[in-house]
Amino acid sequence: MTATPPDTDALLSVRGLGISLHGLPVVRRLSFDVRAREVLAVVGESGAGKSLTARALLGTAPRGARVTGSVRLRRAPGSYDELVGAPAPVLAALRGRRTALVPQDALSALSPVHPVGDQLAAAVRSVARVSRTEARARAVAALDRVGIADAARKARAYPHEYSGGMRQRAVIAMATINEPDLLIADEPTTALDPDLQEQVLRVLGEQREAVGAALVLVTHDLEAVRHHADRMLVMYAGRQAEQGPARRVLTRPAAPYTAGLLASLPPVETGGHGGRRRLPTIPGAPPAFDRLPPGCAFAPRCPLADERCRREEPGPRAIGDGHEVSCHRWEDVPHPATELFLERSV
Amino acid sequence: MSTPVIPPPRRAADDPLLDVRDLVVRYGPVTAVDHVSFTLEAGETLALDGPSGCGKSSTVSAVLQLRRPDAGEVRFEGRELTALTERELRPLRPRMQPVFQDPYGSLSPRHRIRDAVAEPLRVQGRWDDAGGPARVAELLDRVGLEPAHGDRFPHELSGGQCQRAGIARALVSEPRLLVLDEPVSALDPSVRAGVLNLLAGLQEELGLAYLFICHDPAVVRHFADRTIEMRDGRLVAG
Structure with a gap:
């Protein structure tokens, strides 16, 4: 199997990324690109390796993690920074300036003892030599941009004086205030109400547009992917199940795993039958990382295996239009795949 | 052959399983639940929808009598719960059981799954060493867990498995009503579908009524027979 060479046009080029935690292979041979201003959704069940991958992109893999392969962030046409193996100060210098995290839990991401505006101003002054007054003005402008009413006054308030939705907007303002090239959002809305989720994703999209950043959106919400992503990467047990243009993957999934995920969503058109119509499910559970099966990790749960x-183990193969799948049986995945996953008994 | 005389049904048999009338819950000057009324029949799923802070959880606490309401009635199986003393409520409590959102948070981290499921029986003084273990094993099997899962601790199970254990624990008291407080909100789509299927199967088999707190429109549409919606403490749609 020959590896695809890094894409020199891409803003971010990941090749053969491996992450092991305490000796267990949690992410394996992952390759993908993110182009400038593109939104890539990373999708998969809890434990698929999504969050670890996101952290590797920020150079903040946890203690005890061993990262191998290559993660290249473009600096200018023709030049790039290699993040894997880079010294901590180099990685720290990239964060906030060229990459930035939109955290899941805004309350713990903000300091409880400093006014929100001060925290944004500190973020400005950490990368730019500007006066305190100038940094403050930028902080207020950033809060205003994410739709926080009366931003000048709210900048003086503490995080606990913000509602959940406002806090999430404030961390979006903080992540975008230095106009990074790449935003990483790890489940940025899971802690919020569905109404607020949509609103926060919209604000994130607007700010991303405004600063011209690309976005890696880690999520298990396929509706959010449908509305906000250009491309998507589906992960299963630390590997790529498939990746491609979001609309294409969502409408014609090539990996049985993706097909199962889509089939298990409650149908849009039906209702009022008290759940008596059963939803299709993927049988079984993902494998433990110390007990990965020898072939395809999904095979024990796959109706086509x-x-x-x-x-x-199937390697990734290109099937046209930027769509890539890691499955021997991809041509046999029916559309829609609902019957494949209908439960026989409950 | 003469037609057997069927006695007319007692009034109580016509009553809904749960009849909530003009429920009011206040926290100091704040009215969290403002004259909310609804009914729920045996075997029925009623979804209670609404954004954070609309009073869903306060309504549920008052229905379960975890917090005594400030006004209004909660009739369950024909009995007015708000008029009962704590002692009088005790034998009724097993018949209405909650299942919570956070599958890990709702099970003690220090108890094996088997013991967590058995605990309500022990607390209610209904545990017997002869039949108890078999009853627990039967319930674990019914919710789709392996016998080996019974020996594990919550952190050794996945979110979906934990939620199934929480459902087994709720069922051990032989309830008539389950109050499902965002039971699938923390789960991945495929796992969520499995838990919803399990709940639907249990309802058909046992005739359970579900008061289903959920704010995911797709899940509500799929799972509920009827939906009521709350805003700022009041019902806005029925």
């Missing part, structure tokens, strides 16, 4: 799948 055959001998080869259980023996030989």
